[in-house]
Amino acid sequence: MSERHGSGHWLSEHELSEIRMLIEERTGICFDESRERFFSTRVREHLRVKGMERGADLLRSMRKSNVEYESLLERLLTQETSFFRYPAVFEAFERRVLPELHVKKFWKNPRTLRIWSAGCSTGEEPYSISITILDSLSFADSWNVEILATDVGRQALKHAEGGIYSGRSISSVSEKQLTNHFAPVNNGQQVKPRLRKMVSFAPMNLASPVYVGRMDLIFCMNVLIYFSEERRHAVVQRFYDTLEPGGYLFLGHSESISKMPVKFQAIVLNDCILYRKPTADELLKPELVAEGRA
Numbered sequence: 134m135s136e137r138h139g140s141g142h143w144l145s146e147h148e149l150s151e152i153r154m155l156i157e158e159r160t161g162i163c164f165d166e167s168r169e170r171f172f173s174t175r176v177r178e179h180l181r182v183k184g185m186e187r188g189a190d191l192l193r194s195m196r197k198s199n200v201e202y203e204s205l206l207e208r209l210l211t212q213e214t215s216f217f218r219y220p221a222v223f224e225a226f227e228r229r230v231l232p233e234l235h236v237k238k239f240w241k242n243p244r245t246l247r248i249w250s251a252g253c254s255t256g257e258e259p260y261s262i263s264i265t266i267l268d269s270l271s272f273a274d275s276w277n278v279e280i281l282a283t284d285v286g287r288q289a290l291k292h293a294e295g296g297i298y299s300g301r302s303i304s305s306v307s308e309k310q311l312t313n314h315f316a317p318v319n320n321g322q323q324v325k326p327r328l329r330k331m332v333s334f335a336p337m338n339l340a341s342p343v344y345v346g347r348m349d350l351i352f353c354m355n356v357l358i359y360f361s362e363e364r365r366h367a368v369v370q371r372f373y374d375t376l377e378p379g380g381y382l383f384l385g386h387s388e389s390i391s392k393m394p395v396k397f398q399a400i401v402l403n404d405c406i407l408y409r410k411p412t413a414d415e416l417l418k419p420e421l422v423a424e425g426r427a
């Protein structure tokens with residue numbers, strides 16, 4: 134039964150559940166019991182803003198048009214992020230991963246580094262990656278660094294392309310980094326062109342596989358927590374297939390893949406876990422991988 138809500142629209146539990154299933158089917162984002170309230174509040178807000186009277190009308194127009202579907206999706210995305218969100222991750226990236234890649238690729242010509250920030254939100258993560266590279270990779274200018282930053286949220290990507298940040302978002306950026314990599318503008322600090330040239334932003338839904346080429350590193354932090362178990366497995370397997378042997382996957386703090394059947398080598402460093410794809414040789418000698426000597 135549809136229930137007339139205080140703000141004047143009709144929305145039944147069944148319609149809510151249909152909308153929830155549609156979003157999960159298309160994006161992998163799961164609204165379980167803990168996010169039930171957030172979900173229904175946002176759907177009701179959407180109905181009110183769009184001046185729609187019935188949940189059934191919303192469902193119909195979401196099925197018919199991508200515009201309506203994307204407009205509701207934007208309201209349902211959790212896009213919290215900031216520069217250097219987990220300092221331990223960026224420390225591991227700087228101290229362990231970049232030196233390793235430096236040695237591995239030093240004699241390669243061209244010396245290319247391909248990195249994917251999957252679920253980049255408003256861009257703080259990929260720009261933090263490029264700042265770390267510029268500040269710590271020896272001869273950074275002699276590398277051809279390509280950072281692909283993707284997200285399903287188009288508004289967030291627009292913000293990312295503008296590259297203007299302020300407040301809490303940049304509170305972990307040091308004074309020196311602010312001076313070197315940002316220029317003050319009216320409404321905050323804008324990343325400098327050198328940084329922006331390293332990053333390409335593109336809309337991409339992780340639930341619809343798209344070929345992105347081989348990657349040396351993949352950052353997918355605080356995205357998989359919103360996915361169902363099944364979808365999480367599929368995405369992690371795809372990351373494994375996309376990584377070069379010896380490449381690394383960086384996940385968020387609360388995201389563990391230790392129970393998944395993928396063959397990543399988990400490396401525990403201070404306050405974070407890195408997932409490394411073993412090389413073909415290492416896969417033939419599993420004892421090296423298990424002992425973390427690979």
Ligand SMILES: C[S@@+](CC[C@H](N)C(=O)[O-])C[C@H]1O[C@@H](n2cnc3c(N)ncnc32)[C@H](O)[C@@H]1O
Pocket residue numbers: 160161162210211212213214215218251252253254255258283284285286289337338339340353354355356359385
């Ligand atoms: C909490 S933010 C994380 C941002 C950044 N990675 C970090 O850790 O600070 C999660 C991001 O994942 C994106 N996202 C959620 N589902 C997605 C999907 N199916 N495909 C691509 N991006 C998705 C959201 O739009 C959001 O920007």
